[in-house]
Amino acid sequence: MTTRVFSSGIRRREDPRLITGRASYTDDIKLPGMVYAAILRSMYAHANIRSIDTSAAAGQPGVIAVYTGADTEGALNGLPCAWLIPNSDLKTPAHPAIAKDRVRYVGDAVAVVVAETRYQAEDALEHIVVEYEPLDAVLNPKDAAQDGAPQLHDDAPNNVAFTWAVAGGDADAAFADADVTVSDVITLPRLIANPMEPRSAIAQWVGATGELTLWNTSQNPHIARFLTCVVTGVPEHKIRVIAPEVGGGFGSKIPYYPDEAITAFCSMRLGVPVKWTETRSENYLATTQGRDHIEEVEMAATSDGKITGLRTTVYAGLGAYLSTAAPGVPTILHGLMYSGAYDIPNISGTIYGVFNNGTPVDAYRGAGRPEATTLIERLVDVLAAELGMDPVEVRRKNLIPKFENGHDVVTGLTYDSGDYGATLDTVLDAAGYSALREEQEQARGEGRLMGVGVSTYVEICGLGPSQVAGAVGFQGGLWESAIVRFHPTGKVNVMVGSSPHGQGEETTFAQIVAEEVGVGVDDVEIIHGDTDLTPMGWGTYGSRTTAVSGAAVTLATRKIKDKSKALAAHLLEAATEDIEYEDGRFFVRGSPDQHKTIQDIALMANVAWDMPEGMEPGLEASAFYDPPNFTYPFGAHLAVVEVDPATGQIDLQRYIAVDDCGVQINPMIVEGQVHGGVAQGVGPVLWEGVVYDESGQPLTGTMLDYALPRADGLPDIEVQSNTTPSPHHPLGVKGVGEAGTIASTPTVYNAVMDALRPLGITRIDMPLTPEKVWRAMQDARNGG
């Protein structure tokens, strides 16, 4: 009897190497003869490069080479954008790995030094003389789209990279006929993903074989190989990308960066392995950031609180160049989610993707969905206030009723399954909602500013059907594959194309195999992150790894089971139809004593002494899983805050998360994802946000100035869950990586605004720092 491990919170199999300091991240790898690269970055947000003099740098101790953009001419192609959204007049200006005659953000690469040690390479950077002609810069995405703003790219007039629209029903008519309309302007600050491991790359070019190996902090090594081929011209089958241990990514390790292309270029020039690792401050300049939305939004409703329409105009900052997946984030992953958990019959949105003189913006945990959920959930609260209704009542009136197999929303999506009312009920129960409102009443009587915020959410996850990927301009597929290989001793290797980096799939995938064929979890080893060892896969993002890659593991293991049945039938001299399976044993129906274990089968299949006619030896199967639809996890969160009326300090006192991510394979890991996600979504409400000065200099350039959530700033998060299986997934799984981030931003924002309501304050731009809150309170007290 094996112990049941499916749906149980067994501790993670990846942890022993991590807690003992024995895991190997990219920067921990040292190759014989390896040298070090350091990149000189523009100090200007916008400037023409007049000249670059590298001669003094080249003479510094230990320096092996100095290269500028001119040296990469003909050797490196520009960086491609890989999400070419249709019907949007998308502009894709050139993005050279090293800027040649113009820099467009502080952090744009200008030159690279290769030296014997990292210290020497960094020293030599100071000896490169660059003569710049500074140009005006623009950062605010709405300002950047206006006539007369400084222009970043000649081929993108008014800095508009695309104009994309979403529409369903007749929003204008809904607004014309509405009993009541409300509006708001919501800004979501530019955010730094801040995985604790900075990005790093090691390139090793072997001229004799024409092979390039790239160790890279990547969430998607197969995409990195694909794009390395596009940029360096090395054929794909001669490139091996290895994502070793990766220390978090949160979206920022999806893109293909100039830095890995430059590192590869240096190794190809010099014929030795080259390592580049960013510093944290460099990460703040050169690693893609998230959000940066200005959202002008309005909602129409009947006088009893039924929502009849939603209209938006959104300016999404893209930074100076289009990063790998950038155009898809504020459009496909954002605009299509405008119905949220509600039946909103009329929706129209226009999204302008706008270049500005900042670090390129791409996916950051939640990617487009926190930006959508925040605007919907904020408007619901504003509407409730306008109507004098309880915000929960407005939500209840509009929630999509329970459905088990498909519900269409007007943006064109078909949600898979949902019971939104149930998660709302659960969170209200857990919080003691009516008691909280009474407590609030009393607090207000005492002059205390207590607030309660509620948010529901639905997210689009498990990306996604490849046909849809193609239709929305994603320049790749979104399926996953797995190979399950049984060895003669009954031990198992599973090779997967996706590449987890903290999400624990070495454990959850082993739990799947254990569940399907009855082996012990410790008999299963999951291999990932190396394009030479694993089959094709599109990577870990969009809460897709357990949903999509896990399905491939399931289907491959089921093929193993089918073959095992047939082999057991042969060995037990019975018909395959008469073989039953239970708990790792195959037996003839009615006589469980006559059985073969999965280990017996693995041995026989591998030695192949006695196989049925026509059956191939070996016990190995592969499966490719292309999901028939996205998955749509959902939930409801609630926060309680108190604002200090004297200082504006916000105390986040309680946070309750109720999520429904379908079937859970390892509830302990699910809960961990919720904790981390909530912390990342609370960050921008209370503390986080990139600040630039007028000239485009980042004022939040180090961890000293950019305030991340710390242990003493967060309460214990109370986590509960419901289970509504996905109807189209082989295990009923939906995905949970981004849920917490999507829900917590509007939840906490709504809570703070609820606290400030007695003062008549209705909006403050995030992050809600004590200073901003204090100022808003002062203004309100002084009569606005």
Next chain:
Amino acid sequence: MKLKVPVEITINGKSCSGEVEPRQLLVHFIRENAGLTGTKVGCDTSQCGTCTVVLDGSTAKACTVLTVQASGSSVTTIEGFADGANLHPLQEAFWNNHALQCGFCTPGMIIAADAILRNNPSPTREEIRQGLEGNICRCTGYQNIVRAVEQAAETMGGG
């Protein structure tokens, strides 16, 4: 050629010597010269705590100490925490409580947690949160780290 200075540091009970530049940071000596890469570099402004080690009995951020300052000292890194195959109670507690995801902050967190428990064998949850204030984790939201420290306090006899 920059001037180099001879140093000798005992790391996890083993003597490591070398000639280093006076400006070299201890964290780089540990990683590059001693080859112990469990100690991480997560920032360049002493904010993140991923480089935390035990230096002569108290915790230090190894990115704020020069190698030459540490010469003659004794350092314990995460690689020195387990007693052979026996995990340190904090390592065990981190594992049991899912107190890590990507693991990059974990070595520093365990060492910071150890310092909390050495000064205060039975800390309150609030005290644990305050004690971890100098270490950033981006994955866990800290909650399971706090749980792990509570559990370790119990098994280590405090609690």
